[in-house]
Amino acid sequence: MSTDFLGFGLGLRTKHFSTILSEKPAVDWFEIISENYMVDGGKPRYFLDQIRRDYPIVMHGVSMSIGSTDPLNMDYLKGLKKLSEEVQPQWMSDHLCFTTVGGINSHDLLPLPYTQETLDHLTQRIHQVQEILGREMVFENVSSYLTYEHDQMQEWEFLASLATQCGCKFLLDINNIYVSSRNHGFDPMDYLHAIKPEWVQQIHLAGHSDMGTHIVDTHDHPVPDPVWALYEEYAKISGPKSTMIERDDNIPSMQELVEELQLARDIGDRVWSQEKRAAHA
Numbered sequence: 001m002s003t004d005f006l007g008f009g010l011g012l013r014t015k016h017f018s019t020i021l022s023e024k025p026a027v028d029w030f031e032i033i034s035e036n037y038m039v040d041g042g043k044p045r046y047f048l049d050q051i052r053r054d055y056p057i058v059m060h061g062v063s064m065s066i067g068s069t070d071p072l073n074m075d076y077l078k079g080l081k082k083l084s085e086e087v088q089p090q091w092m093s094d095h096l097c098f099t100t101v102g103g104i105n106s107h108d109l110l111p112l113p114y115t116q117e118t119l120d121h122l123t124q125r126i127h128q129v130q131e132i133l134g135r136e137m138v139f140e141n142v143s144s145y146l147t148y149e150h151d152q153m154q155e156w157e158f159l160a161s162l163a164t165q166c167g168c169k170f171l172l173d174i175n176n177i178y179v180s181s182r183n184h185g186f187d188p189m190d191y192l193h194a195i196k197p198e199w200v201q202q203i204h205l206a207g208h209s210d211m212g213t214h215i216v217d218t219h220d221h222p223v224p225d226p227v228w229a230l231y232e233e234y235a236k237i238s239g240p241k242s243t244m245i246e247r248d249d250n251i252p253s254m255q256e257l258v259e260e261l262q263l264a265r266d267i268g269d270r271v272w273s274q275e276k277r278a279a280h281a
Helices: 014-023 043-051 074-087 116-133 155-166 174-184 188-194 225-238 254-279
Strands: 008-011 029-033 057-060 092-095 098-101 104-110 137-140 169-173 200-205 242-245
Touching (some): 014 043, 014 254, 029 242, 074 116, 137 200, 155 169, 169 174, 174 188, 174 225, 188 225, 200 225, 225 254, 242 254
Parallel strands (some): 008 242, 029 057, 092 137, 137 169, 169 200, 200 242
Antiparallel strands (some): 098 104
């Protein structure tokens, strides 16, 4: 797995395929949704093969269901491995959640109970998946709208325990932390201070829909000010981390996304250049 700082990226979306090839926008790398490319041939694969000549690629999945008690889907893992061998991504990620129950796919990223039993289960499954794929995986924290009565720890304590027990790396989604903090009433800085920088491979930024009584992680708005503020606070803790913006609906032009991505660059330049100056003072 590459541990280098890739800079600032965007999610690769079909709307932007032609623009990327013709204009070569100022984006350092692109993240693909793995499942969209797990086919032979077709328009998405054609454009991906062209785009990855000019940009590093990261693979991000939504269907591994690493936390499920169902057996691992070996056909899915076989297809994922084949894609990774063809694309040669910088790294691969999925979500700390479950999506299948009794063989039925919920098509949602369902939160896990935060217990030692879950930690042991995840550790075994992660090691098994990594052995099958022949590479390390990175796992993302999900947004949540409920908690379990038999939780034994807070989410950030769970992630810290998983990193210690399993040795896995995280894709830290700052928007998901903010969404869950509002939904469950915790201080997001408690979460951020618990996640050591060496555990974090990548950062996600995104927008959400504020329903008043709760927030829904919709990825259909620009990154809002509270999420930018959290990102800046974590940047002070983490040092340079590969960062990208997710947009899955109401997708604007590439130019608008590049302008929004510049806000992340500006934060990184401001925070990380200050750190560099302080280190040499």
